[in-house]
Amino acid sequence: MHEWALAESVIKSAVEHAGEQKLKKLKETGVVFGELQAIDKEIFSFALEELRKQFPAAAACRFKIEVEPAAFRCKACAHEFPLKGLKKTKDEAEFIHFVPEMAHTFLKCPKCKSPDFEIARGRGVSISYIKGEK
Amino acid sequence: MTIDPRPSVIAERLKGVKRVIAVTGWKGGIGKSVTASTLALLLAKQGYRTGLFDLDFAGASDHLVLGAKGLFPKEEKGLEPPVFEGVKFMSVVFFSENKAVPLRGANVSDAIIELLAITQWGELDFLVLDMPPGINDAALDVMRFAKGAEVLAVTVPSVLAHDVLERSLALYRRLGVPVLGVVENMSDGRRPAGACAAIRRDPKLEAALGRPAALLKTAFARDLRRAAAKAGLA
Numbered sequence: 612m613h614e615w616a617l618a619e620s621v622i623k624s625a626v627e628h629a630g631e632q633k634l635k636k637l638k639e640t641g642v643v644f645g646e647l648q649a650i651d652k653e654i655f656s657f658a659l660e661e662l663r664k665q666f667p668a669a670a671a672c673r674f675k676i677e678v679e680p681a682a683f684r685c686k687a688c689a690h691e692f693p694l695k696g697l698k699k700t701k702d703e704a705e706f707i708h709f710v711p712e713m714a715h716t717f718l719k720c721p722k723c724k725s726p727d728f729e730i731a732r733g734r735g736v737s738i739s740y741i742k743g744e745k
Numbered sequence: 746m747t748i749d750p751r752p753s754v755i756a757e758r759l760k761g762v763k764r765v766i767a768v769t770g771w772k773g774g775i776g777k778s779v780t781a782s783t784l785a786l787l788l789a790k791q792g793y794r795t796g797l798f799d800l801d802f803a804g805a806s807d808h809l810v811l812g813a814k815g816l817f818p819k820e821e822k823g824l825e826p827p828v829f830e831g832v833k834f835m836s837v838v839f840f841s842e843n844k845a846v847p848l849r850g851a852n853v854s855d856a857i858i859e860l861l862a863i864t865q866w867g868e869l870d871f872l873v874l875d876m877p878p879g880i881n882d883a884a885l886d887v888m889r890f891a892k893g894a895e896v897l898a899v900t901v902p903s904v905l906a907h908d909v910l911e912r913s914l915a916l917y918r919r920l921g922v923p924v925l926g927v928v929e930n931m932s933d934g935r936r937p938a939g940a941c942a943a944i945r946r947d948p949k950l951e952a953a954l955g956r957p958a959a960l961l962k963t964a965f966a967r968d969l970r971r972a973a974a975k976a977g978l979a
């Protein structure tokens with residue numbers, strides 16, 4: 612599953628940032644899933660469990676996953692809108708799942724139909740905080 | 746704080762790639778895509794493990810040059826590019842259903858980073874990048890993430906193209922990006938100024954697009970092969 616690649620980026624990035632902050636052990640990492648990308652939490656968590664074996668600093672880290680609702684702002688008409696209510700086929704949803712920018716190909720502003728909107732919130736996977744021990 | 750975790754794995758994804766060749770040219774429509782795609786076919790044909798990544802998201806065309814239809818990456822700890830005529834191929838068209846991809850610069854960069862982070866290229870001798878015209882997000886991201894990428898520059902016999910090219914070469918020099926060579930495409934047969942090799946205008950090229958076997962038999966491919974050798978590529 613492609614979630615594995617992103618889970619690896621999260622654990623690797625968290626460990627690197629811990630190193631920069633001179634933290635020896637990671638205790639907690641805040642992971643944000645943007646609603647738009649629709650990452651499968653179960654697969655992602657399973658991948659993290661597998662991956663932590665390769666990253667000793669994250670052996671006991673708790674990954675706290677939170678979903679951020681997607682919010683869009685149209686550049687053409689300034690309308691702000693959520694993901695809910697935007698129509699997409701199953702295939703289109705899958706393409707957006709792999710590359711969230713495909714939203715500009717398959718979704719449009721409900722008010723003026725423009726594809727020129729900004730993904731203001733809730734795009735993809737990010738890290739919101741890390742906690743650890745020095 | 747918000748950390749974008751994706752850049753941390755890009756070096757890992759490109760770890761098995763020996764050489765990254767960015768086919769660039771600062772003008773549009775001068776033959777970058779036919780050059781990049783045909784170069785990938787030539788390298789694969791010579792037995793090199795080769796990848797081709799179409800980084801021109803707005804104008805993706807390598808799938809048309811290759812005639813690659815009905816392909817999709819395999820989902821496996823990321824995305825494994827489908828293999829077409831011996832070339833591992835990645836393009837945004839897999840995800841756009843041949844519809845327009847209207848992206849602003851920052852979105853282009855985000856999509857490139859996403860694909861670099863999730864694409865599992867495996868072991869490759871060459872990864873050929875087809876670049877969009879100009880120095881923009883794709884070019885800057887390649888310099889940022891594919892450290893060690895080498896440039897194969899395409900130009901055409903025009904004062905305008907040459908002047909723009911000079912400026913771009915100066916920039917690459919300043920940034921320490923190695924330039925393998927400049928290829929003058931659509932040449933009229935005269936000795937190219939400032940280029941290491943010429944590729945003649947081939948009236949039969951258009952008809953061979955989309956058919957790899959025919960493409961490799963064109964005068965264009967023969968000239969390109971010679972040019973690639975001069976640039977130190979196989």
Ligand SMILES: Nc1ncnc2c1ncn2[C@@H]1O[C@H](COP(=O)(O)OP(=O)(O)OP(=O)(O)O)[C@@H](O)[C@H]1O
Pocket residue numbers: 770772773774775776777778779780801804806876877878930931932944945946947948950951954965
């Ligand atoms: N040596 C040549 N002889 C004949 N036709 C050529 C030659 N080189 C390129 N062409 C034709 O020119 C057209 C443009 O080529 P191509 O799409 O590769 O350019 P490009 O630089 O990638 O364009 P863009 O800037 O839009 O990405 C194509 O139709 C191609 O077949």
Ligand SMILES: [Mg+2]
Pocket residue numbers: 777778779801804806875876877
């Ligand atoms: Mg092109």
Ligand SMILES: [Zn+2]
Pocket residue numbers: 685686687688689690720721722723724725
């Ligand atoms: Zn609008």
